[in-house]
Amino acid sequence: MSDFNRRDFLKAAAVAAGPAVLSARAPNEKIHIGWIGVGTRGYAGLDWLHTAAPNDVQITAICDTYQGHITRALDSMQTIWGNKPKTYVDYRDLLADKNVDAVYIMTPEHLHHEMAVAAFNAGKHVYCEKPLAHTIEQGFDIVHAWEKSGKIGQVGTQNRSSSLYKRAKEMIQQGMVGNVHYVRAFWYRNAGPNDPPSWRYEIPPEANPQNTDWERFLGPAPQRPWDPHRYFQWRLYWDYSGGISTDLLVHQTDIVNFMLDKTVPKTCMASGGIYRFPDGRDVPDCLSAVYDYADKVQINYSCYLGNEFFGYGEEVCGDEGTIRVMNRLDLYFEHETFNSRRPGAPDRAPAYIASRKAVHLNGETDFHERDGAINHFRNYIQSILGKEEPIAPPRIGQQAAITGHMATLSFKQQKKVVWNESSSQYSFI
Ligand SMILES: NC(=O)c1ccc[n+]([C@@H]2O[C@H](COP(=O)([O-])OP(=O)(O)OC[C@H]3O[C@@H](n4cnc5c(N)ncnc54)[C@H](O)[C@@H]3O)[C@@H](O)[C@H]2O)c1
Numbered sequence: 001m002s003d004f005n006r007r008d009f010l011k012a013a014a015v016a017a018g019p020a021v022l023s024a025r026a027p028n029e030k031i032h033i034g035w036i037g038v039g040t041r042g043y044a045g046l047d048w049l050h051t052a053a054p055n056d057v058q059i060t061a062i063c064d065t066y067q068g069h070i071t072r073a074l075d076s077m078q079t080i081w082g083n084k085p086k087t088y089v090d091y092r093d094l095l096a097d098k099n100v101d102a103v104y105i106m107t108p109e110h111l112h113h114e115m116a117v118a119a120f121n122a123g124k125h126v127y128c129e130k131p132l133a134h135t136i137e138q139g140f141d142i143v144h145a146w147e148k149s150g151k152i153g154q155v156g157t158q159n160r161s162s163s164l165y166k167r168a169k170e171m172i173q174q175g176m177v178g179n180v181h182y183v184r185a186f187w188y189r190n191a192g193p194n195d196p197p198s199w200r201y202e203i204p205p206e207a208n209p210q211n212t213d214w215e216r217f218l219g220p221a222p223q224r225p226w227d228p229h230r231y232f233q234w235r236l237y238w239d240y241s242g243g244i245s246t247d248l249l250v251h252q253t254d255i256v257n258f259m260l261d262k263t264v265p266k267t268c269m270a271s272g273g274i275y276r277f278p279d280g281r282d283v284p285d286c287l288s289a290v291y292d293y294a295d296k297v298q299i300n301y302s303c304y305l306g307n308e309f310f311g312y313g314e315e316v317c318g319d320e321g322t323i324r325v326m327n328r329l330d331l332y333f334e335h336e337t338f339n340s341r342r343p344g345a346p347d348r349a350p351a352y353i354a355s356r357k358a359v360h361l362n363g364e365t366d367f368h369e370r371d372g373a374i375n376h377f378r379n380y381i382q383s384i385l386g387k388e389e390p391i392a393p394p395r396i397g398q399q400a401a402i403t404g405h406m407a408t409l410s411f412k413q414q415k416k417v418v419w420n421e422s423s424s425q426y427s428f429i
Contacts (some may be wrong), residue, residue, distance in 0.1 A: 003105055011058055034100035034124070035061065036064075038070065039278040040278055041156075043069065043107060047080055048377055049246075049377050050081060050375050052377035052378040052381065057381055058083065061088060061099070061100050063087070063093075063094040065212060066171065066204075066231075068206060068211065070138075074356060092118065094123070095119055100124060101384070102127070102384055103127070104127045106156075108217070108241065109240060110219060111219050111225065112128055113134060113220070116153075118146040120142070121149065125384050126154070128156065128397070130246075130251065130254075130401070131397075131404050131405075132394060132400070133401060134395040136405045140424065142394055143159055143229075146395075150201070152393075153397075154383065155265075158376035159252075159255040159371070160375045160391045161253070162363065163375075164328070164361060164371045168325055169258060171260045176315060176321055181297055183315065184299075184301075184317065185300070185313065186252075186313055187244075187303045188308050188310045191277075198277060200233055200279065201231075201233050201332050202234070207228055207232070217320065223238060237282045241283065242403060243282070244287045244403065246404035247289065249289065250401060251400075251406050253265075257403075265406070266419055267419070268406035268410050269289070269416045270408075271411065287302070287407065287411065288302040289406075301407075307410035311326060312328065313325060316338070321333060329362060331361040333356070335353050336349060375392070406419060406426065409428075415429065
């Protein structure tokens with residue numbers, strides 16, 4: 001498998017998790033979970049939480065503004081968990097429920113801010129999906145509410161809980177790839193020939209203004225008449241989403257930050273457009289963003305929703321080797337040959353570099369995990385129990401979100417964005 005010892009790696013990861021936080025919970029008492037948003041991600045999460053922490057938690061409340069999703073979630077709860085949680089349409093009623101200790105927030109991006117702030121203020125622990133918030137300013141509000149609350153916060157950038165990325169980070173720290181000044185990251189997707197355009201998710205035929213609470217969906221967004229496209233395909237519209245920047249890119253800049261111990265890049269220049277799916281959407285389907293960090297590291301990011309050939313990946317290009325994590329499933333290390341990869345091109349590496357054997361790890365066969373999501377859920381629950389530290393607290397989630405917002409700002413203004421670390425403000429040049 002590799003020239004590293006897996007047991008040592010796991011030990012190192014456990015140490016990196018840090019000291020336990022104190023818990024006020026009585027032993028054997030289950031954590032009561034309130035779940036806000038049981039759409040695509042939230043519905044899948046009900047199952048994942050059962051895998052992650054079946055004995056430590058009980059889902060006691062569910063909130064959603066579309067009745068069809070509540071009904072579907074209750075069915076799933078009955079099958080997987082064997083209980084029927086209380087249901088709510090207004091998340092504030094769920095937060096007022098004394099039988100809820102901790103929440104999962106899996107609603108559209110523009111709602112995270114008010115929900116996460118209110119949840120921390122109500123004294124709940126909070127797992128909030130990425131991006132932390134819809135704007136940089138809102139993200140800082142959440143960070144402040146979290147700090148004030150003393151509660152556990154976890155943001156849904158689950159790559160941080162993937163053993164593959166933890167392993168990649170360790171290999172980089174051990175010097176396997178030498179100095180790193182350059183990372184390529186990309187996410188290429190396509191819609192099948194008979195599929196609707198990317199992100200044009202199916203609208204349930206029975207959805208209507210009577211069984212869907214449009215006003216609560218809009219929340220702080222501009223008022224508009226009922227529009228099921230906006231409700232079920234919110235990713236396509238600026239009012240509710242940053243599109244590629246905050247939906248996809250944040251995962252990848254976040255994990256580069258994690259692997260290289262970075263926070264927020266100094267500059268970002270983004271470009272793109274709606275090239276493949278001119279179907280009335282606001283957000284680009286093709287976006288490239290170049291980030292430079294203050295200490296001479298660049299991320300070259302690209303995403304296109306019209307060709308899947310290169311898939312998903314982060315490629316850490318060190319001057320002595322390359323680590324690639326592909327499709328959140330495979331990790332490859334190869335030493336630098338100081339030559340192209342053409343057949344017959346000689347390996348010009350000196351012995352101390354050539355001796356670093358190639359590595360290939362597969363998430364499923366080597367770590368029994370598909371991506372980090374279940375570990376990430378477990379880490380949240382273990383943190384509430386006082387046994388671990390959250391691996392993606394709001395401060396870290398905010399760093400990831402800022403990179404996404406920088407790309408959106410640069411794309412919209414067609415200017416380079418500069419991040420000022422000391423004032424936490426951006427400007428354009
Ligand atoms: N970490 C990941 O890899 C990952 C993957 C997919 C989605 N996500 C994130 O999860 C979140 C949800 O995405 P999704 O794809 O599940 O969207 P979705 O549209 O499928 O689900 C959103 C759900 O929220 C409900 N909702 C809308 N307004 C509400 C309100 N005011 N109160 C309560 N419920 C409300 C909707 O009815 C729907 O059921 C987003 O932040 C997204 O970025 C993360």
